[in-house]
Amino acid sequence: METIQGISQFSNTSLQTAVTIGTFDGVHIGHSRILERLINSAKSAGLKSTVLTFFPHPRMVLQKDTEIKLLNTLEEKTAIMEKLGLDYLIVHPFTREFSRLSATEFVRDILVNGLKTKRIIIGYDHRFGRNRNANIQDLVSFGNTLDFEVEEIPAQEIDDVSVSSTKIRHALLEGDITTANNYLNYKYMLTGTIVKGKGLGKQFGFPTANLQIAETYKLIPKNGVYVVQSNLDGHDYYGMMNIGYNPTVSGKDKSIEVNFFEFEGNLYDKKIQVNLLHRIRDEHKFDSVQELQNQLKKDKETSLTLIAK
Incomplete structure (x- = not known):
C-alpha cells in the first residue's frame, strides 16, 4: 500500500481507481468488510483500490471539538490498513476551505480529476459537498455525466459499522477490553x-x-x-x-x-x-x-x- 499525503500528490495519471471515503476510525470488523468489498470490486474492474480519508477529523475543524477521542492515531490507522491489501491510502488535510467545496467541485475536482475515479463504493446515507447538501442519488447523477459507477453499501452494513464504533468506545471507557478487541478483530x-x-x-x-x-x-x-x-x-x-x-x-x-x-x-x-x-x-x-x-x-x-x- 502506498500512503499519499494530500490529493494533489496523487499524480499518476495513468491509473484509474475504485474509491471509498470515510474516517475509518478503529478500522474494525465493520470497516474491514467495506474495505474488502472495495478491494474485490477494484480487482474485478482492473482498478486500484483507494481509500480517501481526512485528517484532522472534520469535527476537530468544524466544531472545534477538542474533546473528541479517536480509536486510532493516524499512524496506527495507516499501519492497520496496510495489512488489508489496499493499493492506496490518501490522507487529505481537512480544512474549513475544503469543507466549503460544492458537491460539483468535490466530485469533479477531487474524485474525477484528482483521483481518476471510475467506481465509488459508498454508504447509502453518504452526504457530501458544502453543508452536506448532496446525497448518493446526486452522486449517481454525477456518475452518469462524468463517467463513473456508484456501488451502494446497504443500510445493514453501514449500521453495523456505526454500532461497532459506538460499542468499542463504550467498552474501552468501561474497561471491557475483551469486547473492544472482539469488535476490532485486533488488540x-x-x-x-x-x-x-x-x-x-x-x-x-x-x-x-x-x-x-x-x-x-x-x-x-x-x-x-x-x-x-x-x-x-x-x-x-x-x-x-x-x-x-x-x-x-x-x-x-x-x-x-x-x-x-x-x-x-x-x-x-x-x-x-x-x-x-x-x-x-x-x-x-x-x-x-x-x-x-x-x-x-x-x-x-x-x-x-x-x-x-
Whole structure:
C-alpha cells in the first residue's frame, strides 16, 4: 500500500481507481468488510483500490471539538490498513476551505480529476459537498455525466459499522477490553514514547516504562491494570500496565506505566506500541507501599496465568 499525503500528490495519471471515503476510525470488523468489498470490486474492474480519508477529523475543524477521542492515531490507522491489501491510502488535510467545496467541485475536482475515479463504493446515507447538501442519488447523477459507477453499501452494513464504533468506545471507557478487541478483530493499542518517570516502580521491584502519547485525541481506556504485549527489538514481551494516578504514592498526574516481564534493556526515548490483552482490576489506593507490592505480585501471577492461556 502506498500512503499519499494530500490529493494533489496523487499524480499518476495513468491509473484509474475504485474509491471509498470515510474516517475509518478503529478500522474494525465493520470497516474491514467495506474495505474488502472495495478491494474485490477494484480487482474485478482492473482498478486500484483507494481509500480517501481526512485528517484532522472534520469535527476537530468544524466544531472545534477538542474533546473528541479517536480509536486510532493516524499512524496506527495507516499501519492497520496496510495489512488489508489496499493499493492506496490518501490522507487529505481537512480544512474549513475544503469543507466549503460544492458537491460539483468535490466530485469533479477531487474524485474525477484528482483521483481518476471510475467506481465509488459508498454508504447509502453518504452526504457530501458544502453543508452536506448532496446525497448518493446526486452522486449517481454525477456518475452518469462524468463517467463513473456508484456501488451502494446497504443500510445493514453501514449500521453495523456505526454500532461497532459506538460499542468499542463504550467498552474501552468501561474497561471491557475483551469486547473492544472482539469488535476490532485486533488488540487495542497505545503507541507512544518512553519517558523518564519518578523511578518508584524500580524501588518496589517492578520497574516501569512510562508511555507518553503525543496525540491528545487518542482514546485512553478506563483506569486500571491491564495485561499487555509489545514487540521490543524484534522480540515479543508480555507485561502488565497501569493506567491512572498511582494514588498509593500520592500521584497527581495521570500516567501509563508498563512493567515488562523478562525484558532487560533501555527503552528511554524509544517509540513503542503496547497491545492490550486483558484487564485485571481497577486502580486502588492501598494503605501502604507493602500492600501495593503484595498486590503487584498477585497481578503478575494473574497476568502470567492469562498469558499462558
